[in-house]
Amino acid sequence: MVPEAEFSSYYGRPVLHRPTWKAVDIAGYLFLGGLAGASSLLAAGGEATGRPALARTAKLGAAGAITLSLAALVHDLGRPARFVNMLRVFKPTSPMNLGSWLLAGYAPLTLVAAATEVAGRYRPAGVAATASAAVLAPAVATYTAVLICDTAVPSWHEGHREMPFVFAGSAATAGAGLALACVPVAQTGPARRTALLGAALELGAFAVMRRRMGLAAEPLGTGRAGRLLRAAELLTAGGAALAAGAGGRGRGAAAVAGTALLAGSAALRFGIFHAGVASAEDPRYTVIPQRLRLEARTGPAGG
Template sequence: MSGSDVTREGVQGARPGRDAPVGAFAGRRGRRRGRGEQPMVPEARFSSYYGRPVLNKPTWKALDIAGYLYLGGLAGASSLLAAGGHATGRPGLARAAKLGAAGAITLSLGALVHDLGRPARFVNMLRVFKPTSPMSMGSWLLAGYAPLTMAAAAADVTGRCRLVGAAATGGAAVLGPAVATYTAVLLADTAVPSWHEGYRELPFVFAGSAAGAAAGLALLCAPTAQTGPARRMAVLGVVLETGAFQLMKRRMGLAAEPFERGLPQRLLRAAELLTVGGAALAARAGRRRGRGLAAAGGAALLAGSAALRFGVFHAGVASAEDPKYTVVPQRERLRARDG
């Protein structure tokens, strides 16, 4: 060897830093003079065998599944509002909420079946009852909830079978909170990082979003004089949604990044502005009994709830596409466990 020799005693005559330069600038000693220290370690890149992704991103259609999430939340919270209107002698509010719940759950099931491809696949889910599976429990929940909303709405519109209608209204209200939030459990049960890491707070985020949407529908459709419960639900829903979402992002660490980039960031920013603005308009409409303010606030609340569901959906897809959101948290958990 021309600069150093390998002997039994080791390397003789080695000149570190001259014989074996490393890094991207190896072999170009003249160019390195006067430029200071050059980075020797390339930026970390996360990949898997043959360039395949670490996770397969969700293949669900955004319009179908994000719409299913949104409409299910709207239906579940509307059933609670319908029971409240029925119990407090607000027939206009109760009717708007009952019809809203029945229509929303019908459209939600339609979106789910459209994504599945054919109705038989939904029916096949009912062949198994598995308490540890959010998908199995959600299918049975929808199968029991949807007929109750239909019966409650039909009895209210026709004026017949009032006792049956009242029982159906109460039954739908009992199942309503689960319908509004089980989709958050369903998302968090997947391996998608930005969904799974938010498993603690995501049900509360969806509950607040559902309450805002149901209140918005009532403000649009019910007589303004009867919308007191809807206005209060709007304010509580916005507080719960925004507070739980901010807490979720702080606890998620790196997995919260997709919520703050690109399309998800724009959707979630719009959701925040619409829900807060809608709740403020709803509160002012209550004081002045302004129909225009109530309608504007209701529309803003409905749009804000939809934007949140679509933002959460797209953030999850983005986190599944980038391997770092899977690899880095796993390494951090291993280091925390070992040390």
């Protein structure tokens, strides 16, 4: 019998270069971008439906989250000039370039919306900025999924069909979690509904993604990534369940639900980040799927 192959590479090096991104910076960037995008949508909704506390919290949350997200990105890049240099060209085929332009347009809008809210002046400008930020918000919440899937990293690339939906759901639970944790219960109706919809989308899309990814899904269930992603599922499901009944249970239940949803969203982004790094380090996740795709096209014998 032929012994089972051991996968290695020349001089013991991985087939792919290990992602050099720092976990705190880039996983934090992924989480904070989603939180900002969902918060902008809730801010616009709160303003349109006469929920001032919800609108105020969401505006401040969006501005704070996108500011921290940009700070994490610039810290990982090494110096601000590298981010500015990405704006020297417009390249529709590059998710990084389009994302840079998206952030350059979105971040000032959130800051104007938050500043006018705090100052209590220039309300027309604040309303316009809030509405404009909400238009860009869905792209802000999901473009990072496209960014990481547009790489050769197996556990990211193989999930390219579902990852934007996973990130959209995760963003919704984060934005709803912030509102539940900080807004009076009487004004959290939209946040509770957003939490339920976001959790259903995140958990459902993640389950479909894992089934479809095949071998590349293995790092999502092992090691540090596996622990984080299991925690994410428990926190998101538990937070959504608490959020569903938080309207009649008082401020404490809403705060616990919101904290769980925020933690679950963060754990998901960090788990997916670490799974990608693990898949890049092990040649099996690159070599075996390539062989299977080749056999599917040519047949096992190559004919």
